[in-house]
Amino acid sequence: MELVKDSSYFTYSGEKLSEKQIKILEAAIMIISKNGFNSSRTSEIASQAGISEGTLFRYYSSKKEILLSLLPIVIHHFFKPIIEESFIRNKSNQHRTIEDELKYYFHKHHQLISENERLLKIIVVESLYFPEIKLSFQTFMKNSVVPSLEKMIEIQKKKYKMKNVDTRLVSKTIISLLIGHVLLQSYLPDIYGNEETSFETTVNLLVNGMKEKR
Amino acid sequence: MELVKDSSYFTYSGEKLSEKQIKILEAAIMIISKNGFNSSRTSEIASQAGISEGTLFRYYSSKKEILLSLLPIVIHHFFKPIIEESFIRNKSNQHRTIEDELKYYFHKHHQLISENERLLKIIVVESLYFPEIKLSFQTFMKNSVVPSLEKMIEIQKKKYKMKNVDTRLVSKTIISLLIGHVLLQSYLPDIYGNEETSFETTVNLLVNGMKEKR
Amino acid sequence: MELVKDSSYFTYSGEKLSEKQIKILEAAIMIISKNGFNSSRTSEIASQAGISEGTLFRYYSSKKEILLSLLPIVIHHFFKPIIEESFIRNKSNQHRTIEDELKYYFHKHHQLISENERLLKIIVVESLYFPEIKLSFQTFMKNSVVPSLEKMIEIQKKKYKMKNVDTRLVSKTIISLLIGHVLLQSYLPDIYGNEETSFETTVNLLVNGMKEKR
Amino acid sequence: MELVKDSSYFTYSGEKLSEKQIKILEAAIMIISKNGFNSSRTSEIASQAGISEGTLFRYYSSKKEILLSLLPIVIHHFFKPIIEESFIRNKSNQHRTIEDELKYYFHKHHQLISENERLLKIIVVESLYFPEIKLSFQTFMKNSVVPSLEKMIEIQKKKYKMKNVDTRLVSKTIISLLIGHVLLQSYLPDIYGNEETSFETTVNLLVNGMKEKR
DNA sequence: TATGAATGAGCGTTCATTCAT
DNA sequence: GATGAATGAACGCTCATTCAT
Numbered sequence A, B, C, D: 001m002e003l004v005k006d007s008s009y010f011t012y013s014g015e016k017l018s019e020k021q022i023k024i025l026e027a028a029i030m031i032i033s034k035n036g037f038n039s040s041r042t043s044e045i046a047s048q049a050g051i052s053e054g055t056l057f058r059y060y061s062s063k064k065e066i067l068l069s070l071l072p073i074v075i076h077h078f079f080k081p082i083i084e085e086s087f088i089r090n091k092s093n094q095h096r097t098i099e100d101e102l103k104y105y106f107h108k109h110h111q112l113i114s115e116n117e118r119l120l121k122i123i124v125v126e127s128l129y130f131p132e133i134k135l136s137f138q139t140f141m142k143n144s145v146v147p148s149l150e151k152m153i154e155i156q157k158k159k160y161k162m163k164n165v166d167t168r169l170v171s172k173t174i175i176s177l178l179i180g181h182v183l184l185q186s187y188l189p190d191i192y193g194n195e196e197t198s199f200e201t202t203v204n205l206l207v208n209g210m211k212e213k214r
Numbered sequence E: 001t002a003t004g005a006a007t008g009a010g011c012g013t014t015c016a017t018t019c020a021t
Numbered sequence F: 001g002a003t004g005a006a007t008g009a010a011c012g013c014t015c016a017t018t019c020a021t
Helices: A019-035 A042-050 A055-060 A065-084 A098-115 A118-127 A131-162 A169-188 A197-208 B017-037 B042-049 B052-058 B065-082 B098-115 B117-125 B130-159 B168-188 B194-211 C019-035 C042-049 C053-059 C063-083 C097-116 C117-125 C131-159 C167-187 C195-210 D018-037 D042-049 D053-059 D063-083 D099-114 D119-126 D129-159 D166-188 D193-209
Strands: none
Touching: A019 A042, A019 A055, A019 A065, A019 A118, A042 A055, A065 A098, A065 A118, A065 A131, A098 A118, A098 A131, A098 A169, A098 A197, A118 A131, A131 A169, A131 B168, A169 A197, A169 B130, A197 B168, A197 B194, B017 B042, B017 B052, B017 B065, B017 B117, B042 B052, B052 B130, B065 B098, B065 B117, B065 B130, B098 B117, B098 B130, B098 B168, B098 B194, B117 B130, B130 B168, B130 D099, B130 D193, B168 B194, C019 C042, C019 C053, C019 C063, C019 C117, C042 C053, C042 C131, C063 C097, C063 C117, C063 C131, C097 C117, C097 C131, C097 C167, C097 C195, C117 C131, C131 C167, C131 D166, C167 C195, C167 D129, C167 D166, C167 D193, C195 D166, C195 D193, D018 D042, D018 D053, D018 D119, D042 D053, D053 D166, D063 D099, D063 D129, D099 D119, D099 D129, D099 D166, D099 D193, D119 D129, D129 D166
């Protein structure tokens, strides 16, 4: 399974997932990301996981519980890294240019999204239909991701004296560009294929736009 | 139903939808956009349409056929306008600035998206799971939307002598911004609420970025 | 089906049961009285009713609803008659002897129990496990059956000047005798077979016991 | 567990139950009397018995075998005492009155029923659905309980010269009263509550009824 | 043509029973 | 012997689809 790099993917701090549970979640991510939650069959997840359907329900008491148990994994593997200091690097590396900073930001996100692609697809889509998932999603965006990003922007604004730039608008733009690039890569790979290589020019365009013209 | 302005919404060239079919499709858009295709019940669609379940199956031989019949409507109402000359206005109004042009482009898209919001949601989400929908979607993007957009960009590039600008990158950026803004408005309305008002500054940022710095 | 004399058994005032519902209830009474509620399969009830399982659930939204819908039938066919004036005849026929009165009371009950045997079995047994059924059962006994019986006893006590007789004890005894006779007939038919013929002597024993000895 | 006085409860002649088996049966009586056989889970019985489910099936090869193994226990603890000489006391204490004799009989039964309440409930209810249990039940009643009771009645009839009394009817009446009282106490405790205290008057009523009137 | 009752395949879930450790 | 994880048949229930009226 391409999403999951190694067997330690699901064993994050604060949770002790058994081998069976990991197999189930791996299978669930495969099946649900392919068919959607509602069209995914517990029988299919079980057989993909190499266990019986009865065993599946020993570990997850309902189909929905499987879906919900993906939430902390997304948070751990996708959201946690984004809000960590090392991700933004807004403190230690102030000698870097804003372009470098943003390229790093885009690159890290791209990497994270690639690593968690199927998982993210599930959570994003199912949050349309499961309020509890949407809420988790929104909460993390609102309380962690956006503040963290805007903090970085504020620092850069001060550093480069771009007082007229609207922080909120820039954060919206950066997130939009990320989302858009990921979706376009997925939907129109032959036109908007290699995302990684386009970051450089995208960042240049963006930073250039933020700088005041003569 | 807010999506459908009048009874002629579904009567596009090449198709003659009966009154019953229109009612069914209206109901289907309501129900499916709310619950997703799989969680939508034919019984609910029928009762929302004010007909019996039996009648529904006289007009659409299967539930999936209803979904697929929404495709040409999306194409007609969403994609067609986008690729039409009047949408781009790249010929007649050459006296306008590039900012005006883009603001108009964003505004028109926003309008179109608003008018077709539920319909688009269905097609975008279900295209994740139904290859035939995805293909239609991709084909229109590749053959019509992107060329049309890039044609406009080329014209503007010539007009404003921005030779160094990468057309593909700009089209990707514009589409990304549109997608991102729509999604963010939907997922994080209290942070990134009013889309329309942010177009102006977004366009300024973008155009500013495209212009060469001193 | 022995319990149900004719097709009008289930059509009592205040309820309009369809033909299908009657078939389902007839089948349910057969199956559940044989196997118990928990061991009865909806598939078996459906096939006994001559319909598909899907149809069964069109008329009763759950298996338990079938069980609960038997309650008003028991009330209508078993409890209602017991508390009606005509059953006790404590007003119009005061010229009758207490023996006649009791024989009539026993006889009527025996008839009612025979007619509703399976239905009663279900309700009595399942009230052990379903509190709502037990409550209905108790309520009817406490508020209707026992008061009605004790009213009759009081009248007879006055008529025959049996002041020393404990009304509550006599009602308990009468009900016990009824229950016991019915159960013994069911469990030990070859020993305590014909209930009807033993009523006469039972009543004589009871009345004799109530009368004061010299 | 209130039913089982001590660890020797289950060790009756002809059977050697291991400690584990006793624990299992104790747990089974608790669980099954509460939920009914079908709604009782082997997992619940095992955990109540403090053993694993696997171990349970080492001692009883199926769930039903547990139920059936309760039968000899009921026979040993409930029926055996009833048919024993000491229970009836028809020989040694001929100086007692018939009232005393019956009160003693009722009292002893009441005591036995109280001590075996849960066990009896299981056997009585499940005999409705398991023919082999019903048969055992019937056999003991027919061959042991009824003859033993009627023997006592015959002796009393001779002693008190009540030739006209129908022995079978009296035995039926006595058993009915016992059954009725137990059931009424269970179903309508607030009306027909204390069984023990009503025996005295019940016996008086019964004996009075058996005696010839002037 | 329109209906809606009837269908039955297929779902998520349970639980008595098995068996490797 | 004791365990408890694993099993899978069978359950209650759903719902897209059919068809007699």
